[in-house]
Amino acid sequence: MEDYFVTYRRWKEHPTLEVSLKKELHALNDLKEIEDRFYKHLEFGTAGIRGLIGGGTNRMNLYTVVQATEGLAKYLTDHTQKGDQKGVVIAYDTRHMSYDFARIASEVLVHYGIKVYFFDAARPTPMLSFAVRYLQAAAGVMITASHNPPAYNGYKVYGENGNQVGPNISDIITKEIESVRDRLWLPERTIHLAIEQKKILLVGKEIDEKYNQSLLAILFRPEILSNQNMDVQVVYTPLYGTGYKPIHKVFQTLGFSNLHVVTLQTENDPLFSTAPTPNPEKLEAFELAMELAQKMKADLVLATDPDADRIGVLVSDVIHGFRILTGNQIGVLMLHYILTERAKRRLLSERSVVLKTIVSSELSNKIANSFGVSTIETLTGFKYIGEKVEEMKQSGENQFEFGFEESNGYLIGDFVRDKDGIQAALLLCEMAAYYKQQHLSLYEVLDSIYRAYGYHLDEQLSFEWEGKVGQKQIFVFMEDLRRHPLEKIDDHHVIQVKDYENGMDQLPPSNVIKYILDDHSWIAIRPSGTEPKIKVYFSAVAKERKLAQNKMDTMRKYLNLYFSELQKFK
Numbered sequence: 001m002e003d004y005f006v007t008y009r010r011w012k013e014h015p016t017l018e019v020s021l022k023k024e025l026h027a028l029n030d031l032k033e034i035e036d037r038f039y040k041h042l043e044f045g046t047a048g049i050r051g052l053i054g055g056g057t058n059r060m061n062l063y064t065v066v067q068a069t070e071g072l073a074k075y076l077t078d079h080t081q082k083g084d085q086k087g088v089v090i091a092y093d094t095r096h097m098s099y100d101f102a103r104i105a106s107e108v109l110v111h112y113g114i115k116v117y118f119f120d121a122a123r124p125t126p127m128l129s130f131a132v133r134y135l136q137a138a139a140g141v142m143i144t145a146s147h148n149p150p151a152y153n154g155y156k157v158y159g160e161n162g163n164q165v166g167p168n169i170s171d172i173i174t175k176e177i178e179s180v181r182d183r184l185w186l187p188e189r190t191i192h193l194a195i196e197q198k199k200i201l202l203v204g205k206e207i208d209e210k211y212n213q214s215l216l217a218i219l220f221r222p223e224i225l226s227n228q229n230m231d232v233q234v235v236y237t238p239l240y241g242t243g244y245k246p247i248h249k250v251f252q253t254l255g256f257s258n259l260h261v262v263t264l265q266t267e268n269d270p271l272f273s274t275a276p277t278p279n280p281e282k283l284e285a286f287e288l289a290m291e292l293a294q295k296m297k298a299d300l301v302l303a304t305d306p307d308a309d310r311i312g313v314l315v316s317d318v319i320h321g322f323r324i325l326t327g328n329q330i331g332v333l334m335l336h337y338i339l340t341e342r343a344k345r346r347l348l349s350e351r352s353v354v355l356k357t358i359v360s361s362e363l364s365n366k367i368a369n370s371f372g373v374s375t376i377e378t379l380t381g382f383k384y385i386g387e388k389v390e391e392m393k394q395s396g397e398n399q400f401e402f403g404f405e406e407s408n409g410y411l412i413g414d415f416v417r418d419k420d421g422i423q424a425a426l427l428l429c430e431m432a433a434y435y436k437q438q439h440l441s442l443y444e445v446l447d448s449i450y451r452a453y454g455y456h457l458d459e460q461l462s463f464e465w466e467g468k469v470g471q472k473q474i475f476v477f478m479e480d481l482r483r484h485p486l487e488k489i490d491d492h493h494v495i496q497v498k499d500y501e502n503g504m505d506q507l508p509p510s511n512v513i514k515y516i517l518d519d520h521s522w523i524a525i526r527p528s529g530t531e532p533k534i535k536v537y538f539s540a541v542a543k544e545r546k547l548a549q550n551k552m553d554t555m556r557k558y559l560n561l562y563f564s565e566l567q568k569f570k
Protein backbone atom coordinates (compact mmCIF):
# COMPACT_ATOMS: atom_id res chain seq x y z
CA MET A 1 0.00 0.00 0.00
CA GLU A 2 1.26 3.49 -0.80
CA ASP A 3 2.47 5.83 1.95
CA TYR A 4 -0.44 6.82 4.18
CA PHE A 5 0.14 10.52 3.67
CA VAL A 6 0.06 10.22 -0.11
CA THR A 7 -3.28 8.39 0.12
CA TYR A 8 -4.57 11.01 2.53
CA ARG A 9 -3.68 13.80 0.11
CA ARG A 10 -5.23 11.94 -2.80
CA TRP A 11 -8.52 11.55 -0.91
CA LYS A 12 -8.53 15.08 0.41
CA GLU A 13 -7.85 16.63 -2.97
CA HIS A 14 -10.06 14.37 -5.03
CA PRO A 15 -12.42 16.64 -7.00
CA THR A 16 -15.56 14.59 -6.44
CA LEU A 17 -14.99 13.43 -2.88
CA GLU A 18 -18.20 13.57 -0.89
CA VAL A 19 -18.47 17.05 0.68
CA SER A 20 -18.74 16.17 4.36
CA LEU A 21 -15.82 13.73 4.15
CA LYS A 22 -13.76 16.33 2.33
CA LYS A 23 -14.41 18.83 5.10
CA GLU A 24 -13.58 16.25 7.74
CA LEU A 25 -10.29 15.34 6.05
CA HIS A 26 -9.28 18.97 5.53
CA ALA A 27 -9.80 19.63 9.22
CA LEU A 28 -7.35 16.91 10.30
CA ASN A 29 -4.14 18.22 11.81
CA ASP A 30 -2.90 15.33 13.90
CA LEU A 31 -0.42 13.12 12.03
CA LYS A 32 -1.18 10.11 14.20
CA GLU A 33 -4.85 10.43 13.42
CA ILE A 34 -4.11 10.72 9.69
CA GLU A 35 -1.87 7.66 9.87
CA ASP A 36 -4.51 5.65 11.71
CA ARG A 37 -7.12 6.55 9.10
CA PHE A 38 -4.94 5.74 6.09
CA TYR A 39 -2.22 3.21 6.99
CA LYS A 40 -4.32 0.24 5.85
CA HIS A 41 -7.62 -0.78 4.34
CA LEU A 42 -10.36 -2.13 6.57
CA GLU A 43 -10.06 -5.90 6.58
CA PHE A 44 -12.35 -8.86 7.19
CA GLY A 45 -12.02 -9.88 10.85
CA THR A 46 -13.98 -12.18 13.19
CA ALA A 47 -17.26 -10.71 12.01
CA GLY A 48 -16.81 -9.04 8.63
CA ILE A 49 -15.48 -5.53 8.18
CA ARG A 50 -15.84 -3.19 11.12
CA GLY A 51 -14.47 0.25 11.93
CA LEU A 52 -15.02 3.81 13.05
CA ILE A 53 -17.24 5.87 10.77
CA GLY A 54 -15.27 8.62 9.00
CA GLY A 55 -12.96 9.53 6.14
CA GLY A 56 -10.05 7.20 5.34
CA THR A 57 -9.22 3.79 3.94
CA ASN A 58 -9.28 2.39 7.47
CA ARG A 59 -12.74 3.79 8.24
CA MET A 60 -16.33 2.93 7.41
CA ASN A 61 -17.57 5.39 4.77
CA LEU A 62 -19.40 5.35 1.44
CA TYR A 63 -16.17 4.59 -0.42
CA THR A 64 -15.05 1.64 1.69
CA VAL A 65 -18.59 0.23 1.56
CA VAL A 66 -18.62 0.61 -2.23
CA GLN A 67 -15.27 -1.20 -2.50
CA ALA A 68 -16.45 -4.06 -0.30
CA THR A 69 -19.60 -4.38 -2.41
CA GLU A 70 -17.63 -4.30 -5.65
CA GLY A 71 -15.55 -7.15 -4.19
CA LEU A 72 -18.74 -9.05 -3.40
CA ALA A 73 -20.23 -8.34 -6.85
CA LYS A 74 -17.11 -9.61 -8.59
CA TYR A 75 -17.04 -12.67 -6.38
CA LEU A 76 -20.64 -13.46 -7.29
CA THR A 77 -20.24 -12.90 -11.01
CA ASP A 78 -16.81 -14.49 -11.48
CA HIS A 79 -16.54 -17.16 -8.79
CA THR A 80 -20.01 -18.63 -8.31
CA GLN A 81 -22.44 -20.30 -10.64
CA LYS A 82 -25.51 -18.14 -11.17
CA GLY A 83 -24.71 -16.26 -7.96
CA ASP A 84 -25.36 -12.98 -9.71
CA GLN A 85 -28.81 -14.10 -10.85
CA LYS A 86 -30.08 -15.28 -7.49
CA GLY A 87 -29.64 -11.86 -5.97
CA VAL A 88 -28.36 -10.41 -2.72
CA VAL A 89 -30.40 -9.51 0.38
CA ILE A 90 -29.43 -6.27 2.10
CA ALA A 91 -30.38 -5.39 5.66
CA TYR A 92 -29.26 -2.71 8.08
CA ASP A 93 -29.61 -1.84 11.72
CA THR A 94 -30.48 1.46 13.42
CA ARG A 95 -26.96 2.88 13.63
CA HIS A 96 -25.66 6.13 12.23
CA MET A 97 -25.12 5.68 8.44
CA SER A 98 -26.52 2.13 8.36
CA TYR A 99 -29.29 3.00 5.91
CA ASP A 100 -26.91 5.10 3.75
CA PHE A 101 -24.37 2.27 3.56
CA ALA A 102 -27.08 -0.27 2.77
CA ARG A 103 -28.47 2.00 0.09
CA ILE A 104 -25.15 2.56 -1.66
CA ALA A 105 -24.33 -1.15 -1.46
CA SER A 106 -27.61 -1.83 -3.34
CA GLU A 107 -26.73 0.76 -5.94
CA VAL A 108 -23.35 -0.89 -6.54
CA LEU A 109 -25.01 -4.29 -7.02
CA VAL A 110 -27.52 -2.78 -9.46
CA HIS A 111 -24.58 -1.28 -11.35
CA TYR A 112 -23.15 -4.80 -11.66
CA GLY A 113 -26.50 -6.16 -12.86
CA ILE A 114 -27.23 -8.06 -9.64
CA LYS A 115 -30.76 -8.26 -8.27
CA VAL A 116 -31.22 -6.83 -4.76
CA TYR A 117 -33.72 -7.63 -2.03
CA PHE A 118 -33.73 -4.53 0.16
CA PHE A 119 -35.37 -4.43 3.58
CA ASP A 120 -38.00 -1.70 3.90
CA ALA A 121 -36.70 -0.73 7.38
CA ALA A 122 -34.05 -1.73 9.89
CA ARG A 123 -33.96 -5.44 10.83
CA PRO A 124 -31.88 -7.69 13.09
CA THR A 125 -28.90 -9.66 11.78
CA PRO A 126 -30.56 -13.04 12.40
CA MET A 127 -33.44 -11.97 10.15
CA LEU A 128 -30.99 -11.22 7.37
CA SER A 129 -29.57 -14.72 7.74
CA PHE A 130 -33.12 -16.10 7.69
CA ALA A 131 -34.06 -14.02 4.63
CA VAL A 132 -31.09 -15.20 2.55
CA ARG A 133 -32.29 -18.77 2.98
CA TYR A 134 -35.97 -17.96 2.59
CA LEU A 135 -35.48 -15.97 -0.61
CA GLN A 136 -32.90 -18.46 -1.92
CA ALA A 137 -30.53 -15.61 -2.60
CA ALA A 138 -26.86 -16.00 -3.41
CA ALA A 139 -25.67 -13.80 -0.57
CA GLY A 140 -26.60 -11.28 2.07
CA VAL A 141 -25.11 -8.08 3.43
CA MET A 142 -25.80 -6.80 6.91
CA ILE A 143 -24.79 -3.25 7.80
CA THR A 144 -24.08 -3.20 11.52
CA ALA A 145 -21.27 -2.91 14.03
CA SER A 146 -23.21 -5.21 16.34
CA HIS A 147 -22.49 -4.29 19.98
CA ASN A 148 -19.72 -1.73 19.32
CA PRO A 149 -20.10 1.92 20.42
CA PRO A 150 -22.15 4.34 18.27
CA ALA A 151 -19.11 5.71 16.44
CA TYR A 152 -18.67 2.36 14.68
CA ASN A 153 -20.32 0.62 11.78
CA GLY A 154 -19.63 -2.56 9.87
CA TYR A 155 -20.33 -4.80 6.90
CA LYS A 156 -21.05 -8.50 7.28
CA VAL A 157 -21.31 -10.81 4.27
CA TYR A 158 -23.48 -13.92 4.25
CA GLY A 159 -23.35 -16.83 1.85
CA GLU A 160 -26.28 -18.63 0.22
CA ASN A 161 -26.73 -20.90 3.24
CA GLY A 162 -27.37 -17.95 5.49
CA ASN A 163 -24.09 -18.12 7.36
CA GLN A 164 -21.41 -15.46 7.50
CA VAL A 165 -18.75 -16.22 4.92
CA GLY A 166 -15.61 -17.85 6.22
CA PRO A 167 -12.02 -17.04 5.24
CA ASN A 168 -12.24 -19.00 1.95
CA ILE A 169 -14.76 -16.59 0.54
CA SER A 170 -13.71 -13.44 2.39
CA ASP A 171 -10.17 -13.94 1.03
CA ILE A 172 -11.51 -14.01 -2.53
CA ILE A 173 -13.62 -10.91 -1.85
CA THR A 174 -10.55 -9.20 -0.36
CA LYS A 175 -8.54 -9.99 -3.50
CA GLU A 176 -11.33 -8.62 -5.64
CA ILE A 177 -11.43 -5.48 -3.49
CA GLU A 178 -7.68 -5.09 -3.93
CA SER A 179 -8.13 -5.17 -7.69
CA VAL A 180 -10.71 -2.35 -7.65
CA ARG A 181 -9.16 0.25 -9.90
CA ASP A 182 -10.84 3.44 -8.81
CA ARG A 183 -11.22 3.38 -5.06
CA LEU A 184 -13.00 6.72 -5.01
CA TRP A 185 -15.76 5.76 -7.41
CA LEU A 186 -19.40 5.96 -6.40
CA PRO A 187 -22.28 4.38 -8.34
CA GLU A 188 -25.24 6.35 -9.68
CA ARG A 189 -27.49 7.19 -6.72
CA THR A 190 -30.62 5.78 -8.28
CA ILE A 191 -32.25 3.57 -5.67
CA HIS A 192 -35.74 4.93 -6.33
CA LEU A 193 -35.54 4.33 -10.06
CA ALA A 194 -34.10 0.86 -9.45
CA ILE A 195 -37.05 0.07 -7.18
CA GLU A 196 -39.46 1.23 -9.91
CA GLN A 197 -37.62 -0.90 -12.45
CA LYS A 198 -37.73 -3.87 -10.06
CA LYS A 199 -33.97 -4.18 -9.99
CA ILE A 200 -34.29 -3.64 -6.28
CA LEU A 201 -37.16 -5.52 -4.61
CA LEU A 202 -38.36 -4.19 -1.28
CA VAL A 203 -38.90 -6.93 1.27
CA GLY A 204 -40.16 -6.95 4.84
CA LYS A 205 -43.62 -8.03 5.87
CA GLU A 206 -43.57 -11.56 4.47
CA ILE A 207 -40.14 -12.25 6.00
CA ASP A 208 -41.40 -10.91 9.35
CA GLU A 209 -44.31 -13.36 9.25
CA LYS A 210 -42.26 -16.39 8.27
CA TYR A 211 -39.55 -15.64 10.79
CA ASN A 212 -42.18 -15.17 13.48
CA GLN A 213 -43.70 -18.57 12.68
CA SER A 214 -40.31 -20.24 12.79
CA LEU A 215 -39.59 -18.65 16.16
CA LEU A 216 -42.66 -20.26 17.71
CA ALA A 217 -41.35 -23.69 16.76
CA ILE A 218 -38.32 -23.44 19.07
CA LEU A 219 -40.50 -23.45 22.18
CA PHE A 220 -41.22 -26.58 24.18
CA ARG A 221 -44.13 -25.13 26.15
CA PRO A 222 -45.60 -22.21 24.17
CA GLU A 223 -48.80 -22.50 26.20
CA ILE A 224 -46.91 -21.49 29.32
CA LEU A 225 -46.32 -18.02 27.86
CA SER A 226 -49.98 -17.61 26.94
CA ASN A 227 -51.30 -18.60 30.31
CA GLN A 228 -52.97 -15.59 31.89
CA ASN A 229 -52.29 -16.97 35.35
CA MET A 230 -48.58 -17.13 34.75
CA ASP A 231 -46.82 -14.63 36.98
CA VAL A 232 -43.30 -14.39 35.59
CA GLN A 233 -42.33 -10.76 34.96
CA VAL A 234 -39.84 -9.90 32.24
CA VAL A 235 -38.19 -6.58 31.45
CA TYR A 236 -36.68 -6.07 28.02
CA THR A 237 -34.57 -3.41 26.35
CA PRO A 238 -33.56 -3.44 22.68
CA LEU A 239 -30.84 -0.85 23.47
CA TYR A 240 -32.09 1.39 20.62
CA GLY A 241 -31.73 -1.46 18.17
CA THR A 242 -33.70 -3.74 15.90
CA GLY A 243 -34.79 -6.34 18.46
CA TYR A 244 -37.93 -4.57 19.64
CA LYS A 245 -40.26 -5.19 16.68
CA PRO A 246 -39.74 -8.96 16.26
CA ILE A 247 -39.73 -9.54 20.01
CA HIS A 248 -42.90 -7.51 20.49
CA LYS A 249 -44.51 -9.39 17.60
CA VAL A 250 -43.70 -12.87 18.81
CA PHE A 251 -44.83 -12.20 22.38
CA GLN A 252 -48.00 -10.65 21.05
CA THR A 253 -48.62 -13.75 18.93
CA LEU A 254 -48.20 -15.88 22.03
CA GLY A 255 -50.42 -13.63 24.13
CA PHE A 256 -47.67 -13.01 26.67
CA SER A 257 -48.53 -9.82 28.49
CA ASN A 258 -45.82 -9.62 31.17
CA LEU A 259 -43.11 -8.22 28.94
CA HIS A 260 -42.22 -4.71 30.14
CA VAL A 261 -40.21 -2.75 27.61
CA VAL A 262 -37.82 0.14 28.31
CA THR A 263 -39.69 2.40 25.88
CA LEU A 264 -37.08 5.14 25.83
CA GLN A 265 -34.61 2.65 24.37
CA THR A 266 -36.97 1.67 21.53
CA GLU A 267 -36.62 5.14 20.03
CA ASN A 268 -34.70 6.08 16.95
CA ASP A 269 -31.43 7.40 18.37
CA PRO A 270 -28.15 6.30 16.78
CA LEU A 271 -26.23 7.84 19.67
CA PHE A 272 -27.84 5.32 22.04
CA SER A 273 -28.07 8.30 24.40
CA THR A 274 -29.29 6.62 27.57
CA ALA A 275 -27.25 3.42 27.18
CA PRO A 276 -23.70 3.77 28.48
CA THR A 277 -22.86 0.86 26.18
CA PRO A 278 -24.88 -1.06 23.60
CA ASN A 279 -23.09 -4.27 24.62
CA PRO A 280 -25.44 -6.48 26.66
CA GLU A 281 -22.46 -8.45 28.02
CA LYS A 282 -21.88 -5.44 30.27
CA LEU A 283 -23.85 -4.55 33.38
CA GLU A 284 -23.87 -0.82 32.45
CA ALA A 285 -26.09 -1.64 29.46
CA PHE A 286 -28.85 -2.52 31.93
CA GLU A 287 -28.98 0.81 33.81
CA LEU A 288 -32.48 1.81 32.67
CA ALA A 289 -33.73 -1.75 32.42
CA MET A 290 -32.76 -2.33 36.02
CA GLU A 291 -34.81 0.67 37.21
CA LEU A 292 -37.86 -0.72 35.48
CA ALA A 293 -37.07 -4.23 36.72
CA GLN A 294 -37.03 -3.05 40.30
CA LYS A 295 -40.37 -1.35 39.84
CA MET A 296 -41.94 -4.38 38.18
CA LYS A 297 -40.26 -6.86 40.52
CA ALA A 298 -38.99 -8.66 37.43
CA ASP A 299 -37.69 -12.22 37.48
CA LEU A 300 -35.75 -11.81 34.27
CA VAL A 301 -34.20 -8.81 32.52
CA LEU A 302 -33.17 -9.13 28.88
CA ALA A 303 -31.21 -6.83 26.58
CA THR A 304 -30.42 -7.37 22.91
CA ASP A 305 -27.67 -5.41 21.15
CA PRO A 306 -28.45 -3.05 18.23
CA ASP A 307 -28.57 -5.83 15.61
CA ALA A 308 -30.20 -8.25 18.07
CA ASP A 309 -27.80 -11.10 17.52
CA ARG A 310 -26.57 -11.05 21.12
CA ILE A 311 -28.48 -11.19 24.34
CA GLY A 312 -27.56 -10.18 27.88
CA VAL A 313 -29.40 -11.46 30.95
CA LEU A 314 -29.97 -10.37 34.52
CA VAL A 315 -31.76 -12.76 36.82
CA SER A 316 -33.31 -12.02 40.14
CA ASP A 317 -33.88 -14.13 43.18
CA VAL A 318 -34.78 -13.46 46.77
CA ILE A 319 -31.30 -13.96 48.17
CA HIS A 320 -29.11 -12.34 45.56
CA GLY A 321 -31.26 -9.62 44.01
CA PHE A 322 -30.39 -8.88 40.36
CA ARG A 323 -27.28 -10.54 39.00
CA ILE A 324 -25.81 -10.46 35.53
CA LEU A 325 -25.07 -13.84 33.99
CA THR A 326 -21.97 -14.39 31.89
CA GLY A 327 -22.39 -15.52 28.30
CA ASN A 328 -21.30 -19.01 29.34
CA GLN A 329 -23.82 -19.19 32.16
CA ILE A 330 -26.66 -18.23 29.82
CA GLY A 331 -25.45 -20.86 27.35
CA VAL A 332 -25.18 -23.57 29.94
CA LEU A 333 -28.67 -22.86 31.30
CA MET A 334 -30.21 -23.00 27.83
CA LEU A 335 -28.27 -26.11 26.89
CA HIS A 336 -29.36 -27.94 30.02
CA TYR A 337 -32.99 -27.02 29.44
CA ILE A 338 -32.94 -27.92 25.75
CA LEU A 339 -31.29 -31.30 26.28
CA THR A 340 -33.55 -32.16 29.23
CA GLU A 341 -36.68 -31.33 27.25
CA ARG A 342 -35.50 -33.04 24.08
CA ALA A 343 -34.48 -36.14 26.03
CA LYS A 344 -37.96 -36.28 27.63
CA ARG A 345 -39.49 -36.20 24.16
CA ARG A 346 -36.98 -38.79 22.88
CA LEU A 347 -35.69 -36.35 20.31
CA LEU A 348 -31.99 -36.83 21.03
CA SER A 349 -30.03 -39.38 19.04
CA GLU A 350 -26.50 -40.71 18.94
CA ARG A 351 -25.91 -38.18 16.16
CA SER A 352 -26.84 -35.22 18.40
CA VAL A 353 -24.21 -32.50 18.58
CA VAL A 354 -23.68 -29.25 20.47
CA LEU A 355 -21.49 -26.58 18.89
CA LYS A 356 -19.33 -24.15 20.84
CA THR A 357 -16.06 -22.27 20.42
CA ILE A 358 -12.69 -23.18 21.97
CA VAL A 359 -12.84 -20.21 24.36
CA SER A 360 -16.33 -21.02 25.68
CA SER A 361 -17.07 -22.90 28.91
CA GLU A 362 -16.26 -26.60 29.04
CA LEU A 363 -19.11 -27.17 31.46
CA SER A 364 -21.27 -27.55 28.38
CA ASN A 365 -19.19 -30.57 27.28
CA LYS A 366 -19.94 -32.25 30.61
CA ILE A 367 -23.66 -31.51 30.38
CA ALA A 368 -23.83 -32.72 26.78
CA ASN A 369 -21.88 -35.88 27.67
CA SER A 370 -24.31 -36.73 30.42
CA PHE A 371 -27.07 -36.80 27.78
CA GLY A 372 -24.92 -38.87 25.41
CA VAL A 373 -24.54 -35.82 23.16
CA SER A 374 -21.17 -34.93 21.66
CA THR A 375 -19.62 -31.50 21.36
CA ILE A 376 -17.83 -30.03 18.36
CA GLU A 377 -15.61 -27.02 18.99
CA THR A 378 -14.86 -24.27 16.50
CA LEU A 379 -12.62 -21.23 16.42
CA THR A 380 -13.98 -17.93 17.77
CA GLY A 381 -16.66 -16.41 15.56
CA PHE A 382 -20.21 -17.55 15.10
CA LYS A 383 -19.51 -17.89 11.39
CA TYR A 384 -17.71 -21.14 12.20
CA ILE A 385 -20.70 -22.43 14.13
CA GLY A 386 -23.01 -21.48 11.24
CA GLU A 387 -20.67 -23.23 8.83
CA LYS A 388 -20.74 -26.42 10.91
CA VAL A 389 -24.55 -26.38 11.08
CA GLU A 390 -24.61 -26.34 7.30
CA GLU A 391 -22.02 -29.12 7.02
CA MET A 392 -24.09 -31.23 9.40
CA LYS A 393 -27.23 -30.65 7.36
CA GLN A 394 -25.47 -31.55 4.14
CA SER A 395 -23.83 -34.72 5.40
CA GLY A 396 -26.68 -35.88 7.60
CA GLU A 397 -24.07 -37.37 9.92
CA ASN A 398 -24.95 -35.19 12.88
CA GLN A 399 -28.03 -33.65 14.38
CA PHE A 400 -27.73 -30.03 15.52
CA GLU A 401 -29.01 -29.42 19.04
CA PHE A 402 -27.65 -26.04 20.11
CA GLY A 403 -24.79 -23.64 19.38
CA PHE A 404 -23.29 -21.02 21.64
CA GLU A 405 -20.27 -18.92 22.41
CA GLU A 406 -19.10 -17.07 25.50
CA SER A 407 -19.68 -13.66 23.93
CA ASN A 408 -23.46 -13.95 24.43
CA GLY A 409 -24.23 -15.66 21.13
CA TYR A 410 -26.81 -18.50 20.89
CA LEU A 411 -28.56 -20.46 18.17
CA ILE A 412 -31.47 -22.80 18.87
CA GLY A 413 -33.42 -23.22 15.63
CA ASP A 414 -31.31 -23.70 12.51
CA PHE A 415 -33.64 -21.65 10.31
CA VAL A 416 -31.06 -18.96 11.15
CA ARG A 417 -27.35 -19.63 10.65
CA ASP A 418 -25.94 -17.01 12.98
CA LYS A 419 -26.43 -16.18 16.60
CA ASP A 420 -29.96 -15.04 17.32
CA GLY A 421 -30.81 -12.85 20.32
CA ILE A 422 -34.53 -13.07 19.56
CA GLN A 423 -34.65 -16.86 19.69
CA ALA A 424 -32.64 -16.69 22.91
CA ALA A 425 -35.01 -14.12 24.47
CA LEU A 426 -38.00 -16.29 23.70
CA LEU A 427 -36.56 -19.49 25.11
CA LEU A 428 -35.26 -17.75 28.22
CA CYS A 429 -38.76 -16.41 28.95
CA GLU A 430 -40.22 -19.87 28.62
CA MET A 431 -37.53 -21.21 30.95
CA ALA A 432 -38.09 -18.48 33.55
CA ALA A 433 -41.86 -19.08 33.46
CA TYR A 434 -41.49 -22.84 33.70
CA TYR A 435 -39.00 -22.75 36.57
CA LYS A 436 -41.05 -20.14 38.40
CA GLN A 437 -43.91 -22.62 38.47
CA GLN A 438 -41.53 -24.91 40.34
CA HIS A 439 -40.54 -22.03 42.65
CA LEU A 440 -37.06 -21.82 41.18
CA SER A 441 -35.22 -18.80 39.83
CA LEU A 442 -32.81 -19.22 36.91
CA TYR A 443 -30.06 -18.48 39.38
CA GLU A 444 -31.05 -21.44 41.52
CA VAL A 445 -31.22 -23.67 38.46
CA LEU A 446 -27.71 -22.59 37.53
CA ASP A 447 -26.51 -23.44 40.99
CA SER A 448 -28.04 -26.89 40.80
CA ILE A 449 -26.21 -27.43 37.50
CA TYR A 450 -22.96 -26.41 39.20
CA ARG A 451 -23.62 -28.78 42.07
CA ALA A 452 -24.25 -31.64 39.68
CA TYR A 453 -21.35 -31.04 37.27
CA GLY A 454 -18.85 -28.97 39.28
CA TYR A 455 -18.43 -25.21 39.56
CA HIS A 456 -17.06 -23.73 36.34
CA LEU A 457 -16.70 -20.00 36.88
CA ASP A 458 -15.47 -17.90 34.02
CA GLU A 459 -14.30 -14.39 33.33
CA GLN A 460 -12.65 -12.36 30.65
CA LEU A 461 -10.06 -9.61 30.72
CA SER A 462 -8.99 -7.50 27.81
CA PHE A 463 -6.01 -5.25 27.25
CA GLU A 464 -6.03 -2.55 24.60
CA TRP A 465 -3.26 -1.61 22.24
CA GLU A 466 -4.54 0.93 19.72
CA GLY A 467 -3.46 2.00 16.24
CA LYS A 468 -0.70 0.80 13.97
CA VAL A 469 1.85 0.48 16.79
CA GLY A 470 -0.72 -1.33 18.91
CA GLN A 471 -1.36 -3.89 16.20
CA LYS A 472 2.34 -4.69 16.02
CA GLN A 473 2.57 -4.80 19.80
CA ILE A 474 -0.23 -7.36 20.00
CA PHE A 475 1.57 -9.54 17.48
CA VAL A 476 4.91 -9.21 19.32
CA PHE A 477 3.22 -10.04 22.59
CA MET A 478 1.69 -13.27 21.25
CA GLU A 479 5.10 -14.30 19.88
CA ASP A 480 6.68 -13.56 23.22
CA LEU A 481 4.11 -15.73 24.94
CA ARG A 482 5.09 -18.55 22.62
CA ARG A 483 8.73 -18.21 23.62
CA HIS A 484 7.97 -17.91 27.35
CA PRO A 485 4.74 -19.77 28.01
CA LEU A 486 2.95 -19.55 31.36
CA GLU A 487 3.98 -22.48 33.54
CA LYS A 488 2.13 -22.19 36.79
CA ILE A 489 -0.54 -20.15 38.51
CA ASP A 490 -0.40 -20.34 42.29
CA ASP A 491 -0.30 -24.08 43.14
CA HIS A 492 -1.53 -25.22 39.79
CA HIS A 493 0.76 -26.29 37.00
CA VAL A 494 0.07 -25.94 33.32
CA ILE A 495 -0.18 -29.52 32.05
CA GLN A 496 -0.90 -28.73 28.41
CA VAL A 497 -0.26 -25.79 26.12
CA LYS A 498 -2.51 -25.76 23.07
CA ASP A 499 -1.13 -23.45 20.43
CA TYR A 500 -3.63 -23.16 17.59
CA GLU A 501 -1.23 -21.21 15.40
CA ASN A 502 -0.36 -24.20 13.27
CA GLY A 503 -3.76 -25.83 13.46
CA MET A 504 -4.88 -27.93 16.41
CA ASP A 505 -7.68 -30.42 17.07
CA GLN A 506 -8.46 -30.43 13.33
CA LEU A 507 -9.12 -26.71 13.35
CA PRO A 508 -7.61 -24.29 10.86
CA PRO A 509 -4.65 -22.20 12.10
CA SER A 510 -5.53 -19.31 14.40
CA ASN A 511 -3.56 -17.03 16.69
CA VAL A 512 -4.78 -18.53 20.00
CA ILE A 513 -2.93 -20.10 22.92
CA LYS A 514 -4.74 -22.14 25.55
CA TYR A 515 -3.22 -23.32 28.83
CA ILE A 516 -4.81 -26.23 30.64
CA LEU A 517 -4.04 -26.42 34.36
CA ASP A 518 -3.80 -29.63 36.40
CA ASP A 519 -7.27 -29.06 37.93
CA HIS A 520 -8.96 -28.57 34.50
CA SER A 521 -9.07 -24.82 34.95
CA TRP A 522 -7.82 -23.06 31.82
CA ILE A 523 -6.69 -19.77 30.30
CA ALA A 524 -6.96 -18.82 26.63
CA ILE A 525 -5.31 -15.81 25.03
CA ARG A 526 -5.97 -14.36 21.57
CA PRO A 527 -6.01 -11.03 19.77
CA SER A 528 -9.57 -9.84 19.18
CA GLY A 529 -10.64 -9.82 15.56
CA THR A 530 -13.07 -6.94 16.06
CA GLU A 531 -11.27 -4.56 18.41
CA PRO A 532 -7.63 -3.53 19.02
CA LYS A 533 -7.15 -5.71 22.07
CA ILE A 534 -5.86 -8.94 23.48
CA LYS A 535 -8.56 -11.04 25.08
CA VAL A 536 -7.81 -13.30 28.00
CA TYR A 537 -10.47 -15.88 28.87
CA PHE A 538 -10.17 -17.92 32.03
CA SER A 539 -12.19 -20.58 33.72
CA ALA A 540 -11.81 -21.91 37.27
CA VAL A 541 -13.08 -25.39 38.00
CA ALA A 542 -13.73 -26.87 41.46
CA LYS A 543 -16.26 -29.01 43.31
CA GLU A 544 -17.30 -26.18 45.63
CA ARG A 545 -18.24 -22.61 44.82
CA LYS A 546 -15.89 -21.09 47.36
CA LEU A 547 -12.93 -23.00 46.05
CA ALA A 548 -13.74 -22.08 42.45
CA GLN A 549 -14.18 -18.45 43.50
CA ASN A 550 -10.79 -18.41 45.24
CA LYS A 551 -9.12 -19.89 42.18
CA MET A 552 -10.82 -17.30 40.04
CA ASP A 553 -9.58 -14.46 42.24
CA THR A 554 -6.02 -15.80 42.12
CA MET A 555 -6.11 -16.19 38.35
CA ARG A 556 -7.54 -12.70 37.87
CA LYS A 557 -4.90 -11.16 40.10
CA TYR A 558 -2.10 -13.01 38.38
CA LEU A 559 -3.28 -12.22 34.85
CA ASN A 560 -3.95 -8.58 35.66
CA LEU A 561 -0.46 -8.16 37.02
CA TYR A 562 1.13 -10.00 34.13
CA PHE A 563 -0.62 -7.93 31.48
CA SER A 564 -0.30 -4.60 33.30
CA GLU A 565 3.47 -5.14 33.38
CA LEU A 566 3.41 -5.75 29.64
CA GLN A 567 1.26 -2.72 28.96
CA LYS A 568 3.97 -0.53 30.44
CA PHE A 569 5.85 -1.25 27.22
CA LYS A 570 3.04 0.16 25.10
Ligand SMILES: O=P(O)(O)OC[C@H]1O[C@H](O)[C@H](O)[C@@H](O)[C@@H]1O
Nearest residue numbers: 046047381382407528529530531
Ligand atom coordinates in the same frame (compact mmCIF):
# COMPACT_ATOMS: atom_id res chain seq x y z
O1 LIG B 1 -13.22 -11.74 20.06
P1 LIG B 1 -13.49 -11.00 18.79
O2 LIG B 1 -12.62 -11.48 17.67
O3 LIG B 1 -13.46 -9.54 19.00
O4 LIG B 1 -14.95 -11.40 18.39
C1 LIG B 1 -15.99 -11.23 19.30
C2 LIG B 1 -17.30 -11.60 18.66
O5 LIG B 1 -17.49 -10.74 17.57
C3 LIG B 1 -18.69 -10.89 16.85
O6 LIG B 1 -19.77 -10.61 17.67
C4 LIG B 1 -18.79 -12.30 16.32
O7 LIG B 1 -20.02 -12.51 15.68
C5 LIG B 1 -18.63 -13.27 17.44
O8 LIG B 1 -18.70 -14.56 16.95
C6 LIG B 1 -17.34 -13.02 18.18
O9 LIG B 1 -17.23 -13.87 19.27
